[in-house]
Structure formats: C-alpha cells, structure tokens
Amino acid sequence: MSKIRIGIAGYGNLGKGVELAVRQNDDMELAGVFTRRAPETVKLMTEGVPVYHMDSVKDMQDKIDVMIICGGSATDLPEQTPALAKYFNVIDSFDTHARIPEHFHNVDKACKESGHAAIISLGWDPGLFSLNRLYAESILPNGKTYTFWGKGVSQGHSDAIRRVEGVKKGIQYTVPVDAAMDAVRSGSQPELSTREKHKRVCYVVAEDGADKAKITDTIKNLKNYFDEYDTTVNFISDEEFDAEHNTMPHGGFVMRSGMTGEGEKTHQMIEYSLKLESNPEFTASVLIAYARALYRLKNEGAEGCMTAFDIAPAYLSRLSGEELRATML
C-alpha cells in the first residue's frame, strides 16, 4: 500500500513537531518541506527529504497528498491556508477563536473552487478541547462547561515580559486555580471569569543592576496581560532559566457539570485533561492524525472545508472498523 505523502509548509517549532510525528506513523512519509527562507539554509532532522521555497509550491501538486500548514494564526494562516488550498488538501491549526468563522469561509471557498478538502483549527484548543465541549454539552444539555488552561507557557505573555525594561530573559506560565477547579467539581456550577480560573507566574532574569521592584511592578500592571490577574514574579539566575525553563509545556482541563433525572437533581461530571511536556509536538500529533482522516475522506469524494466536529473518529485510526470494534470499543 502506498504511503500518505505529507508536505510541511513552514518549518518552525510546529513544523519540526510534524516532521517527528510523521516518523511515528508508518503509513505516512514526509514528501517535502516548504519555507519562505532560502531552502539551502534550512536543515531538516530527516535525511533525504527535499526543502523547497514556498514560491515553487505549485509545482509539487502531484507529489503531496496532504499539506500541513505550520504558520502562525495572526498573519500566516489567514493568507496561506486559502492560498495553498488552491493546490493541495490542507490541514491547519488556526487558533484565533473569534476569527474561525471567517477563516472557515475563506478556506471553504478556495477548496470548492479547486476541488480540494481541508480541516482547519486542529490541535488541542481549538481541537480536542472543542470536541470535548461538544460531546459533553450534547450529552448533558442542562449544565455548564468550564475550560481551564495550564499549567503552561503563554507565548504572548512571555513576549510581553521580555519587552519590559531591565528584563534579560522572561517566561510566563498560566496556572489554573485549584480552588476554582474544586468548586466546579463539587457540582455547584459557579460563575467564574477567566481571571478567577487562572493565575500567572513569571520567571525573569534581570539585567545587571536593574531595579527588580520596578520590573515586578511594571509586569503586574501591564494592561490586558497581567493587570487583572493574580500575578507572581520570580527572579532567577541565567543558569536556572536556561536549565529549567527551556521547554514548552502546556495543558488544561475541560469540565462539564450537568444535571439529569427527575427534577434534574442528579449531578453528572465529565472531565478531560491534557498534561503536555511539549505543546508544539502534541499539536503536531493531532495534525498528523487528522491528515490521515483528510486523506481518506478525500478518497471518498470529500470537498470543501471541515473541522474536527465533522470527522467521524474512526477516520483517525490506522485500524479498520472491524479491528476497532474488536479491540477498542
């Protein structure tokens, strides 16, 4: 059986994660990596896989079954996903929740003009967390859903710290508040704002002679980032920073507290959680599983844009329906 030929567009942390995830799935092969940099400057981890400039992407239409687009959501994906859907079946991890309907529309239009299929907004949130919200709310219509993020690194907040005067290195962890999670699990269905559910913990290496009290004060009052949260700033050494804060862990919880039965007095609790040592590697693993689904759906005649909501779970697995029923049901 021929392997599913995967292309990667954009070779940052996520693209590297996809490269490594392909190795774990021997029904797939990495057919090529596309970059906006000079191709000869990009060194892959896999021997024998060609690197192309993004400008030559259309010459590769017959060589790639599914193109996984690994750009950022702010400016890359809104352009790249519809553009590449002209030539390929595409997968992306577009995660600006408020703009998903618009992005869906643009990708769907491009797909329908070219006869391709796409699955957008994959990963864990949006993605697996969204699926869990949907399953749980469909099963328990009378209830409340809560999403907690962390413990994990927020790239945007870490960037904000690093822009503060006197900060040499900085990283921010979003941490769910235990008391808030316990309140949800109790079945009391509390009203909780995002800030009541999370606190922010920062680790900073200060420049020599910098005023640490001033750095702390500036960070804690950064508008839209920290001012409305319970924020802790810890100063550490350069060595500790490099040793302890060099990975991108993340995770979180989706909880649904619902009521059933006569008078709706019976409490039913559904909880889903992820504890990820590497956010980009895990996101890449989700993209790869859905690349398999997209390949199969395309072979069955699918066209247009889809999301995880539209994909029957069996399409993600290498096992046949018969094998799945016998071993996993």
Add this chain to the structure above:
Amino acid sequence: MSKIRIGIAGYGNLGKGVELAVRQNDDMELAGVFTRRAPETVKLMTEGVPVYHMDSVKDMQDKIDVMIICGGSATDLPEQTPALAKYFNVIDSFDTHARIPEHFHNVDKACKESGHAAIISLGWDPGLFSLNRLYAESILPNGKTYTFWGKGVSQGHSDAIRRVEGVKKGIQYTVPVDAAMDAVRSGSQPELSTREKHKRVCYVVAEDGADKAKITDTIKNLKNYFDEYDTTVNFISDEEFDAEHNTMPHGGFVMRSGMTGEGEKTHQMIEYSLKLESNPEFTASVLIAYARALYRLKNEGAEGCMTAFDIAPAYLSRLSGEELRATML
C-alpha cells in the same frame, strides 16, 4: 419543525432514564413505551404517553423515528436489537465487549434487509470511554492506554454478595487504586492488571444472628468475583444501607500516556474521567444524543449498523455547523 419521535423498548432503570432524558431535549418527544409486561401495569412518569405490549411493536412502524432498546446485554439485546431493526432505526447499549463483533454483524444484517440504520454499544463504556481510547491512541501512537472503573456499583458483584448465606442486603463498589493511577500519570507506563488497578469494597446487612466472620470469609473467596482482589467487607445497619446505598453511582478514567518528539522522550498525558451520580441516567443521556445523530444520518440515507466510532461529533448537537464553529470550537 417536527420533533424526533422516540420509542423506548423495555422500561427498567435505563428506560426510565431515557424517558427523563427526552424531557431535556425539546427537539424530541416520547412517542411510546414497549414492554413485555401487561401494559396496564406499567405507570410512566410522563402524562399522555401510551404503553404498548412488545408484541404490537410492528404496528407502530410509522409512529417512531428511533427506537431505544433498554434491555440487558446478557439475553435481551442479542435478540431484541436485530429483531426490532426489522421495523425501526434502533439504538442500544450492548456492553458485553467480547461479543460486540457478533452483535454488530447480526444488527447490520437485519438493518440491511429492512433498510434501517442502527447505532449499538452506546453509553460510557463501551461508548465515551471507547471514543477516548480511539482519539488518544490515534494521536499518540507510541504509548499505553489505561482504563480504570469506579468508584461505582457493580451489579454483578452486588448480586454475588446477596447470594451468600446470612446476607440480607449487599452492595459492592469497584474503587480505582490511587497509587496505580499516580503511577500511570507519572509517565512510567507500568504494566497493570485489572486487579492491580481496582479494589472492591462491600457493604453488607447481615441476617439476625448470622456469622459475620464467615460471611466476610465467603465473600473474599468468591471465585471470579473477589478472590483475586483486595476486598473489604463492611457490616452496616439496615437503616444505613437504605439511606446511604440506594443510588447507582459510577464512573472511571481513561488515560493515555504517550511519547513524542526526537527519540520519543517527551511525555504527553491525556486523561478523561466521569463521575456519575446515576449510571443509568447518564447512559440514557448518551443514548438520546446518539438518537439525534441516528435520525439525521437516516435522513441523509444511512443504512446498516454503526458505532460511536462512525459518527461525526457534530451530529450529536442541536446546533448547526455554523453555530458550533462560532461558539464551541
């Protein structure tokens, strides 16, 4: 818009749960309940819903969109689901894991002969737990999956206790072992047998003058039920039994511990858990959500037998694709 007309075949705890779950979904209505008892002896909780004898079921073909079969897996469902698939689109909660392939085959055959559609083996295990095993194993191919059950009442083990001489009332809770769950969460991927993962806690009301030491000894040594587990037997009063042990809680955990990245050294942990105050009411809620999916799929031309693996999640929700993308993704 006309409502989805639900039929219930079998009016025990699960059937009652389905009756109550229909009330929580106003796109549905309960069209009738079918029983093997004398219909006039069955009193529903809902006014104005007719009760019919199971023998007259075929006269109701045009009155019911989805028949939810609420019998037991040991003897009822293997007969009833294929038989009723001759006349209806059917849903069941068949949960004898080892016999699912055979049951699937029988229901599929009946559906294809009659032009109906079915979804079998729904609930939480098989059902939601199966879905979580499938998603997690597809996303993290290098890893191990663990299922823990409890804390919850096991009907079979409670029945076994009640057959012991000197036992007036008895109930058994399956309880997951914390140390085993912690070992899984650590990422060490331990080998754990079912008995290493669970302990069994029994509450017994003894007959007057019964030999409690002998009861304890007999229970702990019951072959295939308790002999291979860490079992605790607690004697309590009639009053305490009736007050504290009159519900059917259950739940459990599905965990996937997987490795990603270069050299597969990055630990990624997925965990799903349920904490249910009523097992039959929750199972009923799952059946009802999938009844909606079955109704829609049938309208799109589906035929034959399916499982939760084959159903795209969007079919479970009352919301449109557009609404789902805007609010839940």
